[in-house]
Amino acid sequence: MRSNIKLGKISGIEIGLHYSWFIIAALIVFSLGEHFRQVDRNWSPSEIWIVALFTAVLFFVTLLLHELAHSLVAQAHGLKVKAITLFALGGISQIEDDASDAKTEFWVAIAGPIASLIIGFGCIAMAAALGWHPSAEPRTAPTAVLVWLGYINVVLGLFNLIPGFPLDGGRVFRAIVWAITKNADRSTRIAARVGQLVAFLFILAGLRSFFGGAGFNGLWTAFIGWFLMDAATSSYSQVDVAAAFRGRRVSEVMSRDCAIVDRGLSLQEFVDTYVLKTGQRCFAVEDHGHFVGLITLRDVGAIPRDRWESTTVREAMRPLEELHIITPDTQVLDALKIMTSNDVNQLPVVANGALQGIVSRSHLIQLLQARSELQHPPAHYAPLHRMKQRGATP
Numbered sequence: 001m002r003s004n005i006k007l008g009k010i011s012g013i014e015i016g017l018h019y020s021w022f023i024i025a026a027l028i029v030f031s032l033g034e035h036f037r038q039v040d041r042n043w044s045p046s047e048i049w050i051v052a053l054f055t056a057v058l059f060f061v062t063l064l065l066h067e068l069a070h071s072l073v074a075q076a077h078g079l080k081v082k083a084i085t086l087f088a089l090g091g092i093s094q095i096e097d098d099a100s101d102a103k104t105e106f107w108v109a110i111a112g113p114i115a116s117l118i119i120g121f122g123c124i125a126m127a128a129a130l131g132w133h134p135s136a137e138p139r140t141a142p143t144a145v146l147v148w149l150g151y152i153n154v155v156l157g158l159f160n161l162i163p164g165f166p167l168d169g170g171r172v173f174r175a176i177v178w179a180i181t182k183n184a185d186r187s188t189r190i191a192a193r194v195g196q197l198v199a200f201l202f203i204l205a206g207l208r209s210f211f212g213g214a215g216f217n218g219l220w221t222a223f224i225g226w227f228l229m230d231a232a233t234s235s236y237s238q239v240d241v242a243a244a245f246r247g248r249r250v251s252e253v254m255s256r257d258c259a260i261v262d263r264g265l266s267l268q269e270f271v272d273t274y275v276l277k278t279g280q281r282c283f284a285v286e287d288h289g290h291f292v293g294l295i296t297l298r299d300v301g302a303i304p305r306d307r308w309e310s311t312t313v314r315e316a317m318r319p320l321e322e323l324h325i326i327t328p329d330t331q332v333l334d335a336l337k338i339m340t341s342n343d344v345n346q347l348p349v350v351a352n353g354a355l356q357g358i359v360s361r362s363h364l365i366q367l368l369q370a371r372s373e374l375q376h377p378p379a380h381y382a383p384l385h386r387m388k389q390r391g392a393t394p
């Protein structure tokens with residue numbers, strides 16, 4: 001999730017909005033408008049919309065405070081935080097490093113829900129101080145805003161404590177399992193399985209209430225369930241990736257047979273003699289034996305076909321200055337992180353100014369597949385194996 005609109009920095013953390021956030025902002029403003037119309041029928045339409053808009057902005061601030069709580073606790077424990085992005089389903093704190101111990105993970109995860117609960121109960125207490133009584137509808141604009149913000153933040157805090165990894169509650173649960181088992185990978189696998197179960201229950205409950213006549217709310221619950229299922233499933237497979245490559249260096253997994261292209265070649269010559277004959281997707285560009293850039297099919301595709309004769313490889317390639325370079329000693333997991341955070345599929349491995357090889361996402365996936373086929377033979381071998389065992393025992 002990348003932010004489309006950057007709002008500024010807090011404590012070195014980039015704060016941004018994803019476009020999908022505006023859909024939710026609009027929905028919130030409209031449903032608040034409806035809500036405030038019912039609170040006091042004497043309000044004029046413009047009063048209602050101004051209060052609704054103001055409340056939506058305050059809601060945005062409380063969401064941001066929830067994410068800041070995660071991020072600032074992470075920073076206090078020495079973890080690097082890159083950005084906070086608010087999107088349709090809430091916020092995401094992009095914490096670059098993984099917590100190295102269960103205690104850190106626990107406090108980073110629980111800080112957000114604690115912040116939401118404090119804000120929520122704080123707003124309700126303020127509304128009460130301004131004369132609102134829990135048994136009645138709020139009468140004034142300030143109490144109506146405070147009561148709405150109070151309830152939504154309490155709900156947000158409690159919802160996030162549901163132990164469905166990767167929700168905050170799931171991370172808290174993972175930290176506890178981690179502290180008990182002393183095994184980070186195993187705790188993620190257990191938390192991700194529980195997360196899939198929770199997500200499945202969300203989808204089930206959502207569909208049930210949709211067919212029971214709840215309409216949009218039912219679909220919304222099912223949609224959140226589907227989103228959680230996706231996230232839990234991908235965290236499960238991330239553990240396999242981490243387990244497979246932990247401690248391994250780029251020099252062990254890079255491909256060294258990278259084709260080298262001269263920078264003076266025209267794109268047409270390059271496509272005819274290299275791309276169509278080798279089927280490779282990425283090529284190193286050299287100038288008098290020096291590595292100067294990479295050219296991929298994506299770069300070629302960005303140039304209109306009728307200009308391939310007149311454009312050189314040098315003009316279409318990604319020059320060295322724009323590439324994220326790693327060395328043979330870089331950890332494979334760090335290389336994967338660099339690829340993900342910069343949205344590239346390959347990284348050149350350079351030592352002493354010379355290209356040593358290329359690490360690509362597709363190559364790493366092939367290595368993973370080979371590894372998992374060796375570890376878990378295809379399922380149809382199992383019955384044969386059992387039969388043999390049965391035959392052997394008298």
Ligand SMILES: [Zn+2]
Pocket residue numbers: 066067070112113160168
């Ligand atoms: Zn959170």
